[in-house]
Amino acid sequence: MENIDFSLVDWSRAQFALTAYYHWLFVPLTLGITWIMAIMETIYVKTGNPEWKKATKFWMTLFGVNFAIGVSTGIILEFEFGTNWSNYSWFVGDIFGAPLAIEGIMAFFMETVFIAVMFFGWNRVSKKFHLTSTWLVAIGSNLSALWILVANGWMQNPAGMAFNLDTARNEMLNFWEVFLNPVAINKFLHTIFSSYVYAAAFVIGVSSWFLIKKRHVLMAKKSILIASVFGLLGALATVGTGDGSAYQVAQHQPMKLAAMEGLYEGSERADLVVFSFLKKADNPENRGDKEHVMKIQFPGLLSYLAYRDFDAFVPGVKDLIDGNPGQGIPPVSEKIEKGKLAIAALSDYKAHKDAGDVAAAEEARQVFDANFEYFGYGYFDDDVNALIPNVPVTFYSFHIMVGIGFILVAFFVASLIMTLTNRIARKRWLLIAGIVMIPLAFLAGQMGWTVAEMGRQPWVIQDVMPTMVAVSRINAGAVKLTFVLFALIFTGLLVAEIGIMLKQIKLGPKEGGE
Amino acid sequence: MESTREKRGNIFQRIFSFYYDGFKNMTVGKKLWAIIIIKLAIFFLILKLIFFPNFLNSNFSTDEERSDYVLEQLTTQE
Numbered sequence: 212m213e214n215i216d217f218s219l220v221d222w223s224r225a226q227f228a229l230t231a232y233y234h235w236l237f238v239p240l241t242l243g244i245t246w247i248m249a250i251m252e253t254i255y256v257k258t259g260n261p262e263w264k265k266a267t268k269f270w271m272t273l274f275g276v277n278f279a280i281g282v283s284t285g286i287i288l289e290f291e292f293g294t295n296w297s298n299y300s301w302f303v304g305d306i307f308g309a310p311l312a313i314e315g316i317m318a319f320f321m322e323t324v325f326i327a328v329m330f331f332g333w334n335r336v337s338k339k340f341h342l343t344s345t346w347l348v349a350i351g352s353n354l355s356a357l358w359i360l361v362a363n364g365w366m367q368n369p370a371g372m373a374f375n376l377d378t379a380r381n382e383m384l385n386f387w388e389v390f391l392n393p394v395a396i397n398k399f400l401h402t403i404f405s406s407y408v409y410a411a412a413f414v415i416g417v418s419s420w421f422l423i424k425k426r427h428v429l430m431a432k433k434s435i436l437i438a439s440v441f442g443l444l445g446a447l448a449t450v451g452t453g454d455g456s457a458y459q460v461a462q463h464q465p466m467k468l469a470a471m472e473g474l475y476e477g478s479e480r481a482d483l484v485v486f487s488f489l490k491k492a493d494n495p496e497n498r499g500d501k502e503h504v505m506k507i508q509f510p511g512l513l514s515y516l517a518y519r520d521f522d523a524f525v526p527g528v529k530d531l532i533d534g535n536p537g538q539g540i541p542p543v544s545e546k547i548e549k550g551k552l553a554i555a556a557l558s559d560y561k562a563h564k565d566a567g568d569v570a571a572a573e574e575a576r577q578v579f580d581a582n583f584e585y586f587g588y589g590y591f592d593d594d595v596n597a598l599i600p601n602v603p604v605t606f607y608s609f610h611i612m613v614g615i616g617f618i619l620v621a622f623f624v625a626s627l628i629m630t631l632t633n634r635i636a637r638k639r640w641l642l643i644a645g646i647v648m649i650p651l652a653f654l655a656g657q658m659g660w661t662v663a664e665m666g667r668q669p670w671v672i673q674d675v676m677p678t679m680v681a682v683s684r685i686n687a688g689a690v691k692l693t694f695v696l697f698a699l700i701f702t703g704l705l706v707a708e709i710g711i712m713l714k715q716i717k718l719g720p721k722e723g724g725e
Numbered sequence: 726m727e728s729t730r731e732k733r734g735n736i737f738q739r740i741f742s743f744y745y746d747g748f749k750n751m752t753v754g755k756k757l758w759a760i761i762i763i764k765l766a767i768f769f770l771i772l773k774l775i776f777f778p779n780f781l782n783s784n785f786s787t788d789e790e791r792s793d794y795v796l797e798q799l800t801t802q803e
Binding site: 274276279280284287290293294295298300301302330331332335376377379380419484554555557558628653680683684685700706711 | 743746747748757760761764767770778779781792796798799800
């Protein structure tokens, strides 16, 4: 690995992370608020009560601001695939091509066509057609998320493909194995449900501000009622799918699970850490060990959540690196050896094919196929610690996300009870909490992505392609420069969005408004 | 954003007038569209052209050359 510029790798990662974090500022609100608008408009069409129309149009305006500002941040991510991650893009091209093409044709088309009807169609189309358009916008935007998350799920658990040694590309063998990849399904559901939570927190937070200011009280109460139910259901579903995601991580990315829990030494009946601080171990061995301080834990629960068995063995970082023969876990050195065999076989295949030696090429192909599962490990030498993700970052991100998630469940319950008993407007503490929940819910989403992406390092495709191999050999200085440019542009856009959003919130809902 | 007058004509004229009236009557939307246009101009005209040439497309002219390059990258980094 001596010929790799790690400054280039790190800056490319930082740039992609920056873009993705900013992209995720806008997307979750779009995914969730569309359903809230659709529910409100449905009640309006059913009851004819203009208060619901007013509420629908107000949240639609805020949706429009968010959608317009965020609509093209994803484009930058696509640029970066081609520029900064060209080896990776080529390597996965055919797998990513299908889901992203479907997204482009189906979901984006639905979104863009029906968004126009949704915004311009009041009084121009029938109520039912307008309502249908609003629902289709919600479905379309969520379908957009489906396809990109299927692609991300494939990176976490590659399935349904075969590597073509002639073209150096993975080719899809089975669409359904890619589409119904359990990691992808869980990731999609967990991501969209958490987005609903964020959107619900946003609606409640803004409505709480109206109640504190004693403005638009009726609309605010109606909005809090809808958002509390929507948010509570979304939060409970997020907990359920989070459990499903952790189960999948245990099956396919055990190192990520160990990092999420700060688990260095594996054990049977492993405890689930609810809270702790990590500090450098007094007598660290050779895996960067950290010790838990002020630990609160549930005995045996990690074993159950990971393997549905309280007595199951959960491997720690050391087990996965050094191996644990008693548990049937091979040392990582064996995987490295197999990975090197696969890489050498790929090189031999190309040489034999160019020389016209078909039999030798076929022999090399067989060696490659037998060891492809560990292909990516072949890029690591003696420094096996490079196969360990950043444990403190993954651990804290995971626990912050989970902690906020449970706070939100409690908040939605309280908010719903107070609304149903018509006491919400008098509970100033709850209204202030409602405003605080907006950044908290946002933070939880960002921490979730940090766990998903930092926790799987050093892999860009699990076990098959490490990040350092995926990167384009371009000038690190250009990547640094664009990092700074993006930070400035995205921050400017964020300031613009917040400014326009706050102005619209201050203006409040208006009959017949935008 | 609501239009007060339904324009007559064929389906294409009606679709055109639907969008035309929609954009014409926007208030918040005009600022948003200005931001979108500025943003897309920055992204496509400046960033894409100057900083984001597709690495493989700009350095190689055929898929075979790209395959060979990536194969070389995959097999010479261990």
